[in-house]
Amino acid sequence: MxxxxxxxxxxxxxxxxxxxxxxxxxxxxxxxxxxNTEIDVTEVDEIDWTEISSEATPLSYIFSVDGSYQEIKLQRYSPEKIITYVKTAILKFDQKAIEKINKKYPHPMELRNVLKGSSSFHATVFPLKNVSKSDQNVYNTNREIIFRSLQDPLLENLPFETFKWLAYEKWSNEQKSLPLFDCPHCREKVATLAYDQNIGQCSGCGNDIYVTDMLGFHLDMNDNWAPTQIASTYMLLHETFLLFSGIKYFWENNKEILTECLFLKDGPLYIRAQYSKLVAPIRRFLAHARNEGYEIHIAGQEKSGRFFDYLEIIAKDLNTPSFFIPDNRYILEDIQHRPITSMPYGKDTNYGAKVFVIVDKNHKFVLTIPTGEFNETPTHTSIIGFDRILATLPKILSYKFEGALLPIELANKIASLSTYPSAQILKLFTESKGL
Ligand SMILES: [Zn+2]
Structure with missing residues (x-):
């Protein structure tokens, strides 16, 4: 027609x-x-970009995390079986070593030398449909897998200890118990665990609960089915725990080195829905560290989404190193087109403020950088370690892709399941296991 x-x-x-x-x-x-899905260019007001001053000292050590997941459908079965593999990786770089790498045409040997002994990865698998442990349903199998996977011996239990360190706010020395959460058995919001417990009983129904149940994965599943989101959320949380494993380690062993590190994450510093109950403890820790005189440098890089699209428009013709920090009002009204009376942007789900950064013509970034406690009007002085993070960016650029940071690009390579090992290999492997 x-x-x-x-x-x-x-x-x-x-x-x-x-x-x-x-x-x-x-x-x-x-x-x-x-x-009204498009961003209307005519509606974008003049933006007050601030030029980046080059006085701050770049950070010496860079850590980056990334993850990926791959859903495998075994169609030769009826009904079809679905499982999902998840992989995460953390990389450590010495800034001086990065400086020596050819940023446009990095030699594979150069990269191998930089990465040698400096990366660690974790992999696990979740049954989503028509697969489970023989004595359990999908729901309880996944609850157990989450509990066991965080304790992966390959990573010496670090992400699990880090998760508990955040959830129980162990850094505070207050011996807190977990805030009440929905019991995975009776579904009442009466479940909690006493300080530092791994497993306990629900006060309502008496059934066993894992410390990892506080995250709320069970709220997204039913007895015999789990959505792909289980895997993507696990990946995101595991990336976060990997990053904070580094932070926890240096916090406990060498706070001076901690302040010389930059922790980079692919994606925003955001934890969605019920899982966001970790956001408040993370914010409290970062605020506490700053009050003690230790600035912890963390940044998440967004490579898609509304903020990314918005940056493309507002920074189109700009090449001068500069930044712009949108406050809550600006984000709601100009970027999201929501009423200013809405819930403040990211109040419960983000542990950082959005920052638009221009380094040069080919490197323009949407970053999330922590502020400690939530701040509706963040500035370059209230954002933690702002100047040093910005001073580090030019040292770690990649010229292979537009807007790329070398540590994130390489973490992406290590964590990628779609290319290594290929999805086809995962499928063959899964089938050979008799699934
Ligand atoms: Zn219960």
């Missing part, structure tokens, strides 16, 4: 969907006209 004349759809969308009969519908045309 021909596309109705007189209705103004963007060219690309019209050409892609023009042949669809649905576009003949007057209702659909009206609705499409009303949708």
């Amino acid at each position: 021909p596309y109705k004349a007189g209705k103004s759809l963007p060219g690309e969308r019209a050409s892609k969907l023009g042949h669809l009969e649905v576009l003949d519908s007057e209702l659909i045309n009206e609705l499409l006209d009303e949708f």
Whole structure:
């Protein structure tokens, strides 16, 4: 059916969907006209970019984390079975070693030398559908896998200890018990564990609960099915625990070195929905460390999404090293087009403020950098370690891709399941296990 004349759809969308009969519908045309999904360039106000001063000292050690997951459908079975592999990795770099690498055409040997003995990875697998341990359903199998996977011997239990360190706020010396959470058995919000416990009993129903149940994975599953989100959320949390394993280690062993480290994460510093109960303890720790005189440098890099699209527009013609920190009002009104009376952006789910940074023509970043306690109007002085993080960026750029940071690019390589080992190999392996 021909596309109705007189209705103004963007060219690309019209050409892609023009042949669809649905576009003949007057209702659909009206609705499409009303949708406001694009960022309207004419509405973007003049932005007050601040030039980056080059006085701060770059950080000496860089840690980066990334992860990936791969869903495998075993279609030769009826009903089909689905499992998901998850891999995460952490890399450590010495800034001086990075400096020596050719950023445009890095030699594989150079990279190998830098990475030698400096990376660690973790892998696990979750059954999502029609697979489980023989004596358990999908729900309880996954609860157990989460508990056991965090204690991966390959990583010497560090992510598990770090998770407990955050959840029980062990750094505070207050011996806190866990805040009440939904029991995975009776579903009442009466479950808790006393300080430092790994396993305990629900006060309501008496059944065993794992410390990892406080994260709330069970709220996303039913008895015999789990969504892919279980894997993607586990990945995100594991990346966070890997990063904080480094922070915890130096906090307990050498605080001076800790302040010389930059911890980089692929993606925003964001934990969604029920899992976000770790956000408040993380914020409290970072604020506490700063009060004690130790700034901990963390940054998450966003490579897609609304903030990324927004940066592409506002920084299109800019090449001067500069930054812009949108406050809550700006984010709600100008970036998200939500009423200013909305819940403050990221209040419960983010442990950092958004920062737009221009380093040069090809390197423009959306970063999240912690502020400690939530701050509606963050500034370069309230954001933790802001100047030193910005001073480090030019030292760790990659010129292979636009907007790339070498430590994140390499963590991505190590953590990638889609290329190494390939999804096909994972499938063969899974099948050879008789699944
Ligand atoms: Zn219970």
